[in-house]
Amino acid sequence: MRQDEIWDTETALSYDTPGVGMFAPEALEPAVDRLAELAGGGRALEFAIGTGRVAVPLAERGVPVSGIELSRPMIDRLRTKADEEAIPVVLGDMATARAPGEFRLVYLVYNTISNLLGQDEQVECFRNAARHLAPGGRFVVELGVPELQKLPPGQQALVWHSEDGYVGMDTYDVLHQRLVSHHFRFGEGREARLSRSPHRYIWPAELDLMARLAGFGLESRHADWRGAEFTAESGSHVSVYRLPG
Known part of the structure; x- marks a missing residue:
């Protein structure tokens, strides 16, 4: 991206x-x-x-x-x-x-x-x-x-926000000091819309x-x-x- x-x-x-x-x-x-x-x-x-x-x-x-x-x-x-x-x-x-x-x-x-x-x-x-x-x-x-202290051993993803119609989740690559923020937006149906942004955390x-x-x-x-x-x-x-x- x-x-x-x-x-x-x-x-x-x-x-x-x-x-x-x-x-x-x-x-x-x-x-x-x-x-x-x-x-x-x-x-x-x-x-x-x-x-x-x-x-x-x-x-x-x-x-x-x-x-x-x-x-x-x-x-x-x-x-x-x-x-x-x-x-x-x-x-x-x-x-x-x-x-x-x-x-x-x-x-x-x-x-x-x-x-x-x-x-x-x-x-x-x-x-x-x-x-x-x-x-x-x-x-x-x-x-x-960086919220690495919240990651259980072996887990690479962290949900940082959740509300009706929206879930925000970060996936971590701790070896390369990278994360990707995933934004899921959805209504009452079965489909959701995803947007993502990559980051290097510091x-x-x-x-x-x-x-x-x-x-x-x-x-x-x-x-x-x-x-x-x-x-x-x-x-x-x-x-x-x-x-x-």
């Missing part, structure tokens, strides 16, 4: 869920608040900007936002909310593409760095963030913690080493956008890395 095949027109048209899920105010507003604070009045760049879930409300806060995005259909969906002048977007890979100008903040939300399926590509993503930042600039990564310590290779230091790590303490039981983290100067 290539990323350009996953983020196609059908996915782009169904991606937004206004008011619920990751678009719910309780999920979105703390992220926008924190990113606006970290931008400090400067320019921000979102890697994998998608349909503008975060970028549009951040721009509405007065933060100048640009983006990099691999999927043309996702950009087209973003363009129904904000034009190129309001939120400029470069079509390309977040590990290599270059957006014009210098930024105070680069951010990457909702596990998106794991869409890069090799360690080398993930390291290059950090280096690309560093290339875009002014001295003292920050790179923010929101990422889940432990926090490995993420910190990637940051060091790109010249960053870890400034803070919390369990969520509101600043909850990150512990051994946390299922995700928001990590803020900063360049010297």
Whole structure:
């Protein structure tokens, strides 16, 4: 599964869920608040900007936002909310593409760095963030913690969500540090619709080493956008890395 095949027109048209899920105010507003604070009045760049879930409300806060995005259909969906002048977007890979100008903040939300399926590509993503930042600039990564402790010995699959009409399941390849997220959607009939996305999961310590290779230091790590303490039981983290100067 290539990323350009996953983020196609059908996915782009169904991606937004206004008011619920990751678009719910309780999920979105703390992220926008924190990113606006970290931008400090400067320019921000979102890697994998998608349909503008975060970028549009951040721009509405007065933060100048640009983006990099691999999927043309996702950009087209973003363009129904904000034009190129309001939120400029470069079509390309977040590990290599270059957006014009210098930024105070680069951010990457909702596990998106794991869409890069090799360690080398993930390291290059950090280096690309560093290339875009002014001295003292920050790179923010929101990422889940691998749930391997929940896998019984010999089992490779984990159901992480279940509700009427939907089951979410991850299958793990622990040898290659990969997982595939499976999303089953169904009604009252016998048929279900399946969508899948591959990921390379990253432990926090490995993420910190990637940051060091790109010249960053870890400034803070919390369990969520509101600043909850990150512990051994946390299922995700928001990590803020900063360049010297």
